[in-house]
Amino acid sequence: MSQKYERIVVVGGGSAGWMTAAALVTGLKGRATVEVVESEEIGIIGVGEATFPSIRNYNQLIGIDEAEFLRATTGSYKLGIHFCDWLEVGRDYFHTFGHFGNLYGSQTLWAQHRRLGLTEPLGLQCVPTVMAMKGRFVLPSEQQEFKYAYHFDAVQYAAFLRKLALQRGARHTLGRIVDVSRHADGNVAALQLDDGRRIEGDLFVDCSGFRSLLLGGTLAEPFVDFSHWLPVDGAWACPTERAGEELTPYTRATALEGGWAWRIPLQNRTGHGHVFSSRFIDVDRARDQLLAQLDGKPVAEPRLLRFKTGHRRRFWVDNVIAIGLSSGFLEPLESTSIYLVQDAIARLMVLLTAGRPLHENDRALFNEGAVRRFSRIRDFIILHYCLTRRRDSELWRHVSSMALPETLNFRMELWRRYGVLHEYDEEGFDATSWLAVHAGMDHWPEREDPVFAEVPPELAASALRDRRAAIAASVERMPPHHRLLQQVLGR
Ligand SMILES: Cc1cc2nc3c(=O)[nH]c(=O)nc-3n(C[C@H](O)[C@H](O)[C@H](O)COP(=O)(O)OP(=O)(O)OC[C@H]3O[C@@H](n4cnc5c(N)ncnc54)[C@H](O)[C@@H]3O)c2cc1C
Numbered sequence: 308m309s310q311k312y313e314r315i316v317v318v319g320g321g322s323a324g325w326m327t328a329a330a331l332v333t334g335l336k337g338r339a340t341v342e343v344v345e346s347e348e349i350g351i352i353g354v355g356e357a358t359f360p361s362i363r364n365y366n367q368l369i370g371i372d373e374a375e376f377l378r379a380t381t382g383s384y385k386l387g388i389h390f391c392d393w394l395e396v397g398r399d400y401f402h403t404f405g406h407f408g409n410l411y412g413s414q415t416l417w418a419q420h421r422r423l424g425l426t427e428p429l430g431l432q433c434v435p436t437v438m439a440m441k442g443r444f445v446l447p448s449e450q451q452e453f454k455y456a457y458h459f460d461a462v463q464y465a466a467f468l469r470k471l472a473l474q475r476g477a478r479h480t481l482g483r484i485v486d487v488s489r490h491a492d493g494n495v496a497a498l499q500l501d502d503g504r505r506i507e508g509d510l511f512v513d514c515s516g517f518r519s520l521l522l523g524g525t526l527a528e529p530f531v532d533f534s535h536w537l538p539v540d541g542a543w544a545c546p547t548e549r550a551g552e553e554l555t556p557y558t559r560a561t562a563l564e565g566g567w568a569w570r571i572p573l574q575n576r577t578g579h580g581h582v583f584s585s586r587f588i589d590v591d592r593a594r595d596q597l598l599a600q601l602d603g604k605p606v607a608e609p610r611l612l613r614f615k616t617g618h619r620r621r622f623w624v625d626n627v628i629a630i631g632l633s634s635g636f637l638e639p640l641e642s643t644s645i646y647l648v649q650d651a652i653a654r655l656m657v658l659l660t661a662g663r664p665l666h667e668n669d670r671a672l673f674n675e676g677a678v679r680r681f682s683r684i685r686d687f688i689i690l691h692y693c694l695t696r697r698r699d700s701e702l703w704r705h706v707s708s709m710a711l712p713e714t715l716n717f718r719m720e721l722w723r724r725y726g727v728l729h730e731y732d733e734e735g736f737d738a739t740s741w742l743a744v745h746a747g748m749d750h751w752p753e754r755e756d757p758v759f760a761e762v763p764p765e766l767a768a769s770a771l772r773d774r775r776a777a778i779a780a781s782v783e784r785m786p787p788h789h790r791l792l793q794q795v796l797g798r
Contacts, residue, residue, distance in 0.1 A: 311509070312510035312659065314339065314340050314342070314508045314510075315339050315340065315341050315508060315509070315510045315511075316498065316506055316508035317341065317512045318513050318514055318515045319343075319513070319516060319520075320343050320344075320465065321345075321352055321353075321465055322351070322461055322468070322631070322648070323516075323631025323632065324465075324512075325468035325472055326365070328472040329471050329475070329477070330652045330656060331656070331659075332476050333368075333369045334659070335660070340478065341476070341478065342506065342508070344481075344482065344500075344506055346482060346484070351516070352632065354461055354580065354639075355461040355642075355644055355645060356459060356461055356571045357385060357458050357558045357569070357571050358642055359641070362456055363454075363456070365652070365653075371471070374796060374797065376457075377459075377795060378796055379463060379467040380457075380464045381460050382573065382574070383459075383556065383572055383573055383574060384444050384457060384556045384791075385457055385556060385558060386405075386435040386436075386438055386444070386455055386556045386557050387402050387403030387435060387558075388402050388557060388558045388560050388642075389401050390402065390560050391560070393692075393747070393748065394695060395696050395697060400746065401430050401436045401439055403438075403557070404435060404740070405435035405436060406433065406739050407739065414758075415759070416774075417429055417746065418755070418756060419759060420432065420771060421751055421755075422755055422759055425771070429742075430747075431775045431779070434451060434778055435453045439556055442553050442554075442787055443556070444788040445785045445786065445791060451781070458558065458573055459573065460573060480500075482501060482504060484499065485499055485500065487499065493526075494626040495625070512627075513629040513630070514629075514631045514633060516632045516633060517633070519619065519633040520633070521627045522619055522627055522628075526625070528621055530618070530620070531618055531620050532615065536689050536711070537637065537692075538587070538706075540586075540615060541582070541612065541614070542581060542614075543581045543593055543594045543611055544609065544610050544612065545601065545608070546577065546579065546606050547576060547577050547579055547601050547605050548577075548604045549573075549603060553787060553788065553789060554574070554788050554792065558642065562695075563596055564700040564702065565701075565702050566583030566584055568582075568596070568597060569639065576603075579600060579601055580639075586701075587700065587705070590611070614632075616636060616638050618677070622651070624670075628651075630651045630655075631648050634651070634677070635647075637684055638688060640688050640691060641684070641736070643684050647681070650680060658673070680733065680735060682712070685712070686714055686718065689715055690719070690744050692706040694749075694750045695707050717729075718741070722741075722750075722752060726752035726756055728741050
C-alpha cells in the first residue's frame with residue numbers, strides 16, 4: 308500500500324524529537340503539519356554531550372549559526388577522543404577526525420612509519436591529533452582541512468531546537484500518552500493523552516527514548532540484543548564545576564575495571580560519567596569509581612541510567628518510524644547516538660520530499676540501511692575493546708577472548724594479513740578512524756607490503772621527520788581552545 312503523510316506526529320521532546328521536528332518543519336515547508344507531543348513529567352534523558360562531525364552538516368542544513376548554537380548550549384569544540392588505559396594501564400592514544408596523510412603518492416604514511424620501527428605515536432603525523440594533544444584549536448581552512456564536532460549541554464540543545472522548531476511552525480502539545488489506538492490494518496491512528504485529548508496523525512515518529520512507546524510497545528517490534536559483544540548496561544553521570552585542566556578540545560574515555568569513564572568539557576562545567584557492565588562490577592562500586600575520577604566539585608548527585616545495547620529489528624513499521632533511543636542504543640563510547648538520529652532524519656527527509664507516495668519498499672530499504680549502520684558502528688566500538696592487552700579484571704578478560712561478529716573478523720583479518728582498511732559506502736567511521744584505533748591499540752599487519760620498500764629508508768625517515776616538524780610548528784602558532792572559543796562567542 309502506498310501512503311502520503313500530511314499530519315506528522317513526533318512522540319517525545321528529547322534531542323531526537325526536537326532534531327526531527329526542526330528538520331521536518333524546515334524541509335517540508337508547510338507541506339505537512341508537525342506536532343511534538345511530550346510529557347514534562349517524564350522528562351528527557353539529558354545526557355549525550357559529545358558528538359560526531361556530522362552534527363555540523365545537520366546544523367548547516369537547518370540553518371543554525373555556529374556561534375549562536377555554542378552560546379545557547381554552553382558548547383565547546385571537539386577534535387576527537389583521548390583513550391586512556393585501553394591497551395594497557397598507562398598507555399593512551401587519540402582518535403581524532405583527521406587524516407594521517409600519504410607519503411610519496413600511494414605510499415601510505417603509516418606503513419613507512421611502521422617499516423622504520425618508529426616508537427613515537429603515529430598521531431604526531433595528524434594535524435588535529437597534535438592540536439588536541441596541545442589543547443589548541445582553529446577552524447579548518449583551505450590550507451588546513453579537518454573535521455570537528457562539539458560538546459554541549461544536551462538539555463540546552465533540546466531547548467534550543469524546540470525554540471527554533473516552534474518559530475518555524477511546529478506545534479507543541481504537553482501531556483502524557485496513556486494509550487494508542489490503531490486502524491484495522493495495524494497502522495497507528497491516534498495517541499490518547501492522560502487528560503482525554505486525542506492526537507491523530509498519518510505518520511508517527513517515535514522519539515520516546517528507551518521506553519520505545521510505539522515501536523517497542525504498541526507494535527512489539529523485537530529487540531536485537533548486542534550485549535554479548537557490548538556488555539555495558541549502565542552509567543553513572545555526574546557533572547562537576549570546571550577545574551584543573553584547560554578547556555580540552557576533546558573527550559576523554561578512560562578504561563576502568565568494569566567499564567570506562569567519560570570526561571566532557573563544557574564552557575561552565577565538566578560532564579563526567581562511568582559506563583559499566585553490571586555483569587562485571589557492582590553498581591555501588593561503579594559509582595565510587597566515578598567519584599574517584601572527578602576533577603572538580605560535583606554540581607549534582609550522581610544519576611544512574613540503565614540500558615541494553617542493540618536495536619529494534621525494524622526501525623520503520625507501518626506508519627511508525629523510531630528515531631533516537633527508541634530505535635536502539637550502542638553505548639556512548641564513540642558518541643554516535645546523535646549521529647544516528649541525524650542520519651535517520653536525513654534519510655527520512657529524502658523520502659518525504661520525493662514528492663510521491665511511499666511504498667513498502669521504501670520502508671524496507673530504510674530498515675536495511677539502519678541495520679547496516681548499527682552493525683558497522685557496533686563493530687567499530689568492539690574494536691576498541693577486543694584488542695586490549697588488559698587481563699586485570701573479568702570485563703577485560705571477557706572482551707579479549709569473546710567470539711567476534713563475522714563482519715568484524717573479516718575487516719580485522721584484511722588489516723592483519725594484507726594491511727587493507729576496508730571501507731564500505733555509508734560508513735560512519737572511515738578508514739582513518741579504523742587506523743587510529745588499530746595504531747592506538749598497537750595492532751599492525753603481520754607483514755610489510757614490498758611496495759613500501761621502494762622508498763629508501765633515509766628518504767622516508769627524513770620526509771616523516773619534516774612532516775612531523777611542520778605540523779608541530781603550525782600547531783604551535785594556533786591559539787588555545789578556550790581563546791578561540793571566546794572569540795567565536797564574541798566575548
Ligand atoms: C549514559 C549515556 C550517555 C550518552 N552519551 C551520548 C553522547 O556522548 N553522545 C551522543 O550522541 N549520545 C549519547 N547518548 C545518547 C543520547 O542521550 C540520546 O541519543 C539523545 O539524548 C536522544 O534521546 P531521545 O530523544 O531519543 O530520548 P529522551 O531524551 O529520553 O526523550 C524521550 C522523550 O519522550 C517523552 N516520552 C516518553 N514517554 C512518553 C509518554 N508516555 N508520553 C509523552 N511523552 C513521553 C519524554 O518526555 C521525552 O520528551 C548517551 C546515552 C546514555 C544513556
